[in-house]
Amino acid sequence: MEITPRPLFPSVVWTTLFDDRAVFNAKMLQLARQMREQDPRGVDNSNVKGWQSPNNLQTLPAFEDINIRILQVCQSIAQSQHFKPNLAYHHQAWVNISPPGAFNQIHYHPNCHFSGVYYVSLKAPECGSIYFRDPRVASRMMTYPIEKMTDFTAEEVWMPPEEGRMYVFPGWMEHGVEENKSDQDRISISFNVLATPKR
Numbered sequence: 001m002e003i004t005p006r007p008l009f010p011s012v013v014w015t016t017l018f019d020d021r022a023v024f025n026a027k028m029l030q031l032a033r034q035m036r037e038q039d040p041r042g043v044d045n046s047n048v049k050g051w052q053s054p055n056n057l058q059t060l061p062a063f064e065d066i067n068i069r070i071l072q073v074c075q076s077i078a079q080s081q082h083f084k085p086n087l088a089y090h091h092q093a094w095v096n097i098s099p100p101g102a103f104n105q106i107h108y109h110p111n112c113h114f115s116g117v118y119y120v121s122l123k124a125p126e127c128g129s130i131y132f133r134d135p136r137v138a139s140r141m142m143t144y145p146i147e148k149m150t151d152f153t154a155e156e157v158w159m160p161p162e163e164g165r166m167y168v169f170p171g172w173m174e175h176g177v178e179e180n181k182s183d184q185d186r187i188s189i190s191f192n193v194l195a196t197p198k199r
């Protein structure tokens with residue numbers, strides 16, 4: 001007897017690794033540090049003990065390169081999911097500088113189709129991982145008596161950070177970032193993307 005599993009309603013995280021990450025990240029690192037120098041207070045959000053810039057990278061010409069890449073990656077994912085043609089893609093992006101001891105509380109990003117993070121500089125794995133929580137976890141009646149976790153039984157999934165890697169996920173997917181237990185800053189750029197009909 002053959003029993004065939006068929007995933008229903010999969011929650012997807014897409015990932016890509018930039019080929020020119022060494023050169024690109026050196027530039028992004030410099031820009032990130034400059035931004036903090038200009039605004040040492042930053043903004044408070046899900047970041048604990050970390051610095052976060054305002055959500056305004058999309059308006060800053062110095063960040064044009066990463067802004068274009070964010071939109072290219074998300075448009076490509078949208079096409080793979082048969083989004084309508086002729087949509088306008090809007091985004092907001094911000095810098096995170098998380099020193100040792102910093103972490104991000106679990107949260108989600110409402111009112112956007114995609115959210116994501118791009119890793120600029122860090123020491124893995126000590127810097128901590130982003131983790132995602134099963135959106136259906138609240139409706140689970142029982143835990144499974146398992147000896148090893150599978151994609152089906154997992155309630156949380158950790159994705160390893162890597163300099164030059166981008167993760168993209170649906171805005172509704174709850175996520176957090178573990179404490180930075182390394183001896184250096186974990187620097188990343190986060191973003192939200194919304195596709196709307198062109199006027």
Ligand SMILES: [Fe+2]
Pocket residue numbers: 107108109115175190
């Ligand atoms: Fe987030």
